[in-house]
Each structure stands twice: as structure tokens, then as C-alpha cells.
Amino acid sequence: MFDCCEDYTSVYLFMEYCEGGDLLTRLKDKGCFNERVSARIIRQLAEAVQECHKKGIMHRDVKPENVLLTDNSESPGVKLTDFGLSTFFSPGQKFLGERHMVGTTLYAAPEVLKQLYSEEADVWSCGVTLYVMLCGRLPFNGDTEDEIFQAVLVGHLDLQSAPWHTIPETAKEVVEGLLNRAPKHRITLGEFLTHQWIIPAGGLSIFQKLKEMSDDKSFSQRYRRFSSSVSNSFRRTVAHSFDGGSRPLVQAPTKFSSPAGSTQRSHTVVARVSG
Numbered sequence: 001m002f003d004c005c006e007d008y009t010s011v012y013l014f015m016e017y018c019e020g021g022d023l024l025t026r027l028k029d030k031g032c033f034n035e036r037v038s039a040r041i042i043r044q045l046a047e048a049v050q051e052c053h054k055k056g057i058m059h060r061d062v063k064p065e066n067v068l069l070t071d072n073s074e075s076p077g078v079k080l081t082d083f084g085l086s087t088f089f090s091p092g093q094k095f096l097g098e099r100h101m102v103g104t105t106l107y108a109a110p111e112v113l114k115q116l117y118s119e120e121a122d123v124w125s126c127g128v129t130l131y132v133m134l135c136g137r138l139p140f141n142g143d144t145e146d147e148i149f150q151a152v153l154v155g156h157l158d159l160q161s162a163p164w165h166t167i168p169e170t171a172k173e174v175v176e177g178l179l180n181r182a183p184k185h186r187i188t189l190g191e192f193l194t195h196q197w198i199i200p201a202g203g204l205s206i207f208q209k210l211k212e213m214s215d216d217k218s219f220s221q222r223y224r225r226f227s228s229s230v231s232n233s234f235r236r237t238v239a240h241s242f243d244g245g246s247r248p249l250v251q252a253p254t255k256f257s258s259p260a261g262s263t264q265r266s267h268t269v270v271a272r273v274s275g
Contacts, residue, residue, distance in 0.1 A: 020069025020076045023129075027064055032136030032163070035171060036200075037074055041067075042130045043198050044078035049122050050189040052080075058118075061085045062125035063107040064132065094118050105148050106138055110181045113149055120183040123192075127178025134171065135163055139179060153181075170197040 002014040020026065023041070027033075033041070045067060052059055059066075061082060070077035085102045089095075094116055101115050109124035111117035131139045139158070140151035157179055158164070159172045174197050177187030192198060 018068040018079060019071045022065055023067035024064035033133045038133040039198055040075055041078055046126055046189050046192055048080040049126060053119050056088050057086055058089050059086050059122050061103045062122050063104050064129055105145060110153050111183055113152060120186050123178055123186055123189060131175055134167060
């Protein structure tokens with residue numbers, strides 16, 4: 001999110017342009033990814049989920065459709081989006097009951113289907129996403145929702161059929177750890193990010209990079225100038241479309257800030273939210 005403003009009928013959100021589209025579309029085009037591309041993407045996704053958990057936010061719908069790619073390269077940046085089902089939580093808090101059974105069944109953890117879960121459910125969803133990237137199919141599936149439920153709860157995790165015979169044991173170990181049906185024994189995101197298979201995907205984490213960028217005074221000044229220029233230009237353009245420019249725009253309240261990304265084709269994406 002770069003900025004936001006509003007007129008008398010709409011709120012306009014200036015969002016980052018993610019040229020690479022969403023991860024699901026990329027997977028449909030590619031079938032599956034090689035080991036290194038999968039590791040680079042899942043590493044960034046795990047870092048994003050870990051950062052959310054540190055801030056007391058559980059996403060509850062981690063899946064390829066909700067992962068945006070910054071470009072079309074083999075090493076794109078990753079943005080976790082769509083926090084519509086997310087919730088705040090406290091350490092050790094459990095979510096109990098049918099009203100908390102939210103998310104997408106194919107990516108939902110067993111404890112979500114049992115209606116008693118905590119933040120470890122997001123880790124399972126990361127594991128399903130990694131499995132799909134590595135082999136091009138879902139680990140647990142079915143023709144009906146009941147069949148999917150049963151597969152998630154008791155189904156066999158296939159790490160033998162093609163192409164798993166070409167994937168190293170360290171990668172299989174990570175997948176098994178993320179898809180452990182017992183939340184207490186499931187690998188944590190911290191353990192995952194320091195695993196020998198994921199470390200070669202290397203480099204600074206996105207949050208370390210953002211901290212370095214925020215500490216860079218020249219970058220901060222360039223960003224503020226860019227943001228101000230875009231906002232002022234947009235306000236002038238929209239203002240002149242109302243009463244010959246006589247109606248000023250007012251700054252949108254902070255409640256409209258959103259972590260969501262966009263794939264619309266514009267380097268600064270403007271989303272119009274009608275009131």
C-alpha cells in the first residue's frame with residue numbers, strides 16, 4: 001500500500017503492482033517448480049507468515065491463490081495477500097467451534113477440520129503449498145468435500161510416486177515436518193527457516209531487507225518524494241472531474257490500510273472502492 005485518498009463517492013487505494021500474478025496461475029502454467037525455485041518462494045512465504053504470527057495475526061487461508069509474485073522471473077518476490085479470514089490471537093490461544101472453521105478445505109489443517117486449532121494451522125497450509133510446488137498436485141484430495149475431509153484427516157502422504165523419486169530426502173523431510181498431523185510435533189516456522197534444505201535459498205530475509213531500506217536515508221527520501229508525487233497528481237486529476245475541480249479530496253482514514261496486493265496492469269495500482 002503506497003497511499004489512499006477519497007472523494008465523495010469512493011475510496012482510492014494506491015497499491016504495489018505485482019507483475020507476476022498469483023502463484024496458482026504460475027503453477028498452472030508451469031505444472032510444478034524445480035527444487036530451488038520452490039525453496040525461494042516458500043522461504044519468503046514462511047517469513048511472511050512468521051512475521052504475522054509475531055504480530056499476533058493468524059492468516060487462516062494461506063494458499064497459492066493468495067500469494068502474489070512481484071515479477072515473472074525465476075526468483076520473484078512474494079506477497080501474502082487476502083487477510084479477509086485472518087484474526088488476532090494470543091500465545092497459546094485455541095479457536096474452538098464450527099464458527100471458527102474457516103479457510104479452504106484443500107489447504108486446511110486437520111485440527112481446523114476438528115474445530116480446535118491455533119497458529120500451527122498456517123504452518124500446515126504452507127506445507128500443502130510447498131507440496132504442490134514440488135510435484136504439481138495436492139497432497140490430499142477427493143471428489144467431494146467429505147472425501148477431502150477424510151483425506152486430510154487420515155489420508156496417506158505420497159512421497160514416493162513421480163516426481164518424488166527425483167526430489168532429495170532433505171526436501172521430503174521438510175514436507176513431512178510441515179504436514180505432521182499433530183500440531184505439537186509439526187515443525188515450527190523458525191525450525192523450517194533454519195533447515196539445511198531451505199538455507200541455500202539464502203540471502204537476507206525480506207524483513208531484513210526492508211529494515212536495511214528503512215535505515216537508508218536516501219531511499220526513505222526517494223520513497224517519500226515518489227509517494228507524495230503520485231498522491232498529489234492523482235488528487236489533482238480526480239478533483240478536476242468534480243465540479244470543474246471545485247471539490248477537494250480528503251485523506252482517507254487509516255482504517256482503509258490493507259496488506260492486500262493487486263495484479264492490475266499499472267505500475268501504481270489504483271483500486272476504487274465504491275461507497
